[in-house]
Amino acid sequence: xxxxxxxxxxKPKDLSEATGLLSRYQGxxxxxxxxxDLIVWLKEGMKTPEAVxxxxxxxxxxxxxxxxxxxxxxxxVTFTELIESGLVKERFPALWEASRTVASCGVRNRATLxxxxxxxxxxLDGAPALLVYDACVxxxxxxxxRKIPLSEWFTGPKRTALLPDELVTAVxxxxxxxxxxxxxxxxxxxxxxxxxxxxxxxxxxxxxxxxLAFCAVGPIAKRAEKIEALLKSKKxxxxxxxxxxxxxxxxxxxxxxxxxxxxxxxxxxxxxLERGLKTAAARLAGKGPAYGVSVL
Amino acid sequence: xxxxxxxLKLNGISRRADVEPNDVLIDVLRDKLGVxxxxxxxxxxxxxxxxxxxxxxxxxxxxxxxxxxxxxxxVTLEGISKDGPTKLxxxxxxxxxxxxxxxxPGMVLAATELLQNNPHPVREEIQEAIAGNLCRCTGYSPIIxxxxxxxxx
Numbered sequence: 023x024x025x026x027x028x029x030x031x032x033k034p035k036d037l038s039e040a041t042g043l044l045s046r047y048q049g050x051x052x053x054x055x056x057x058x059d060l061i062v063w064l065k066e067g068m069k070t071p072e073a074v075x076x077x078x079x080x081x082x083x084x085x086x087x088x089x090x091x092x093x094x095x096x097x098x099v100t101f102t103e104l105i106e107s108g109l110v111k112e113r114f115p116a117l118w119e120a121s122r123t124v125a126s127c128g129v130r131n132r133a134t135l136x137x138x139x140x141x142x143x144x145x146l147d148g149a150p151a152l153l154v155y156d157a158c159v160x161x162x163x164x165x166x167x168r169k170i171p172l173s174e175w176f177t178g179p180k181r182t183a184l185l186p187d188e189l190v191t192a193v194x195x196x197x198x199x200x201x202x203x204x205x206x207x208x209x210x211x212x213x214x215x216x217x218x219x220x221x222x223x224x225x226x227x228x229x230x231x232x233x234l235a236f237c238a239v240g241p242i243a244k245r246a247e248k249i250e251a252l253l254k255s256k257k258x259x260x261x262x263x264x265x266x267x268x269x270x271x272x273x274x275x276x277x278x279x280x281x282x283x284x285x286x287x288x289x290x291x292x293x294x295l296e297r298g299l300k301t302a303a304a305r306l307a308g309k310g311p312a313y314g315v316s317v318l
Numbered sequence: 319x320x321x322x323x324x325x326l327k328l329n330g331i332s333r334r335a336d337v338e339p340n341d342v343l344i345d346v347l348r349d350k351l352g353v354x355x356x357x358x359x360x361x362x363x364x365x366x367x368x369x370x371x372x373x374x375x376x377x378x379x380x381x382x383x384x385x386x387x388x389x390x391x392x393v394t395l396e397g398i399s400k401d402g403p404t405k406l407x408x409x410x411x412x413x414x415x416x417x418x419x420x421x422x423p424g425m426v427l428a429a430t431e432l433l434q435n436n437p438h439p440v441r442e443e444i445q446e447a448i449a450g451n452l453c454r455c456t457g458y459s460p461i462i463x464x465x466x467x468x469x470x471x
Contacts, residue, residue, distance in 0.1 A: 023361050024345065030320065031339035031385050054383075061342065061381040062362045074339065076386060102375065126450020127428065129363055131375040132382070214449035215364070 025064045033076040040075060040189055041164045047073050049186030054078075055098055056132035058125070059141040075189075083191060086110075093195045094160075097137075101130035101148075113197055115305075115313045116204030116223050117151040122314055123208045124148070126215040136190045139175065142182045142242070143217075149176070149243035150223030151206050153235035155195045163188040176242035201228040203305035207294045207317055211281060219282040222294045226302035230255050234295070239274035239287050246273040249295070258303050266299070267292040294318070324388035328353065329397030337384040344368045346384040347394065355395035355423040359452070366451030369424035370394050376431045395423040398430055406430060409468035410461070417455035425451045429465045438469055 029052075034040040044051060052071040054060055055078065063069040077083055083098040086107055093114065095104070104110050104121040111118040124130055124138070124147045138148035139159065149172070157172040163185060170183050172193070177183055184190065204225040210216035221237040232253040237243035249269045256262055276287035297317045304310025311317060325334050328351060335350045344361075347353045347370065356379055359367035363378040370379045371393035379392075398404060403411065406429055416422045425448060432439055432447035439447070444465045445458075453461060 025340035025342065027340060029339055031322075031383065054386075057383065057386070058363055058378070058381050061383070064340070065342075065361065074383070076383075078386070122446075125363075126366065127431070127447055128366060128369055128376045128378050128450050129381075132377050214445070 023065045025061075026067060027064060027070045029071050030073040031076065032073060033079040035079050037080060037082055037162055037189075037191065040077060040080060041162060041187065043073065043075050044187040044189065045164045047071075047075075051075050053140070053189055055134045055137045056100060058129050058133040059137065059143075077189065085192070088113075088197065091197045093197065094192045095135055095194070096192050097190050098134060099136070100132060100134050101125075101138075102127070104135060105130070111313070114151070114155055114195060116154060116206050116225060117195070119204075119313050120147050120151040120206035120208070120221075120223060123206065123210075123218075123221075129215075136193055139172075139193065140182060140184065140190060142176055142180050144179050144241055144243065145218045145221065145238035146243060147206070147208060147218055147221055147237065150221050150235035150237050151204070152193060152195065153243060153245050154204065154223045154225035154233035155198070156233075157193050157195045159183075159190055160192045160194060161185075161188045162191050167191075169194075173245060176244070179241050198225075198227070200231070201306070202226060203302050203310075205298055205301045205305065205313075205317065207298045207301075209282075209290050209294060209318060213316075217281065220276070220287050220291050220294060222291065222298050224298040224302040226299075226306045228306070230257060232299070232302075234298075236274055236291065239276040239291055241275075246270075248272055253299075258299060263296050263299055267295055270295055322385055322388070324385055326387050326389065327391040329393055329400070335384070339383065339385055341384040342380060343370070343372075343382040343384045343387055343392075344379040347379060347392070353394050353396060357420055357423065359420070364450070364452070365421075366424040366428065366448075367421055369427045369451065371397075371427060371431070376427050395426055398427070404430070405471055406433060406465065406468040409464040409471070413460045413464045413467070415456065415460040415464045416453075421451055421453040421455075425453065425461060429461075429468075432465070433469060439465075441466065444469075 051073040083096040085096040209220040218238040225233040234246040278284045357367035359365035368380040
């Protein structure tokens with residue numbers, strides 16, 4: 023299917039050129055990194071920009087490194103690059119595990135984590151793990167840079183706090199200070215490439231501290247703060263898990279769509295919470311399944 | 319809209335094409351550059367029939383603007399079998415892995431990338447590598463077995 027919209031193509035060489043273009047087009051331009059969402063939207067006429075601004079020519083957006091105890095993932099970094107990063111696997115294994123569940127190899131070779139955050143569909147696999155690692159989104163506009171906690175980033179389905187003349191430069195994750203282990207549990211209709219029906223990231227930190235975040239079961243991906251508060255400083259037990267499961271209904275608001283019914287999503291979110299908690303706890307104790315092995 | 323002349327290395331040969339910014343790579347490869355192995359299936363990145371190597375990685379050429387490939391390198395099925403069928407392709411032939419063959423170019427490239435990065439994959443890794451390449455004929459078993467056999471050789 024050809025793209026019906028006519029647009030100009032720009033490939034800026036640095037950030038100021040990019041923000042200059044964004045200011046010039048005043049929200050009538052689309053940013054392009056991997057294009058795995060954007061090209062579909064252009065074909066379907068869901069986006070009809072006057073210009074497409076390809077950010078892949080900006081070297082500042084290519085980095086994947088640690089500075090000041092913070093991992094910085096540039097906007098051009100693909101899911102494949104995250105999966106191939108020993109640093110990500112070692113320090114942020116739940117993000118590594120989540121990255122492996124995104125779409126298919128050929129898509130992950132192009133799709134970027136930052137693009138995933140900017141598309142902001144409710145089922146985005148990139149978000150729950152970033153939320154439990156307290157990630158921050160860095161943006162750059164014509165005059166200022168902003169640092170937005172991921173918990174304040176999503177403002178609705180496919181909506182974010184990004185302003186029309188801004189682009190995301192990186193997402194940053196503080197290195198976990200305590201010993202921690204995590205997991206990303208994804209429910210799809212089948213094994214292999216599919217969007218999440220429910221996604222859950224769990225981070226277990228030494229001292230019985232828990233961080234949890236869901237995607238695909240509400241308008242935006244978000245932390246499960248009520249469950250986190252219940253679990254805080256308590257040793258995991260069957261009784262505690264059972265109590266935590268009763269709180270799931272208060273944390274999520276799943277809809278019925280082509281992929282699953284609301285009831286099924288709610289039920290499975292509870293099953294996944296139990297397995298996610300147990301898996302993260304086992305991994306923290308040096309046991310449990312290897313990262314990348316599905317627990318569903 | 320401005321027509322731009324792009325230059326790319328296609329299967330080892332430098333090629334030029336005049337494209338508009340909204341031209342998609344799969345269409346330019348097939349209609350302007352005469353490479354017919356990548357197919358248009360779902361045209362939205364789900365089926366994998368349009369798979370090509372772009373700058374060393376497999377991509378969905380239905381989700382790439384042709385202009386993005388300017389200055390880059392594209393390799394299609396035609397490019398990997400210039401000197402005759404590869405070991406992997408022979409393995410597919412030996413097992414009659416394909417029926418209609420529509421998915422074959424994408425499947426071969428996906429498996430080629432897997433074996434380049436991971437010469438001895440386990441079954442799960444093979445399944446994951448071709449999970450984005452849909453085949454409606456075979457039920458995948460003969461495809462997976464051929465990749466396993468090629469990896470053992």
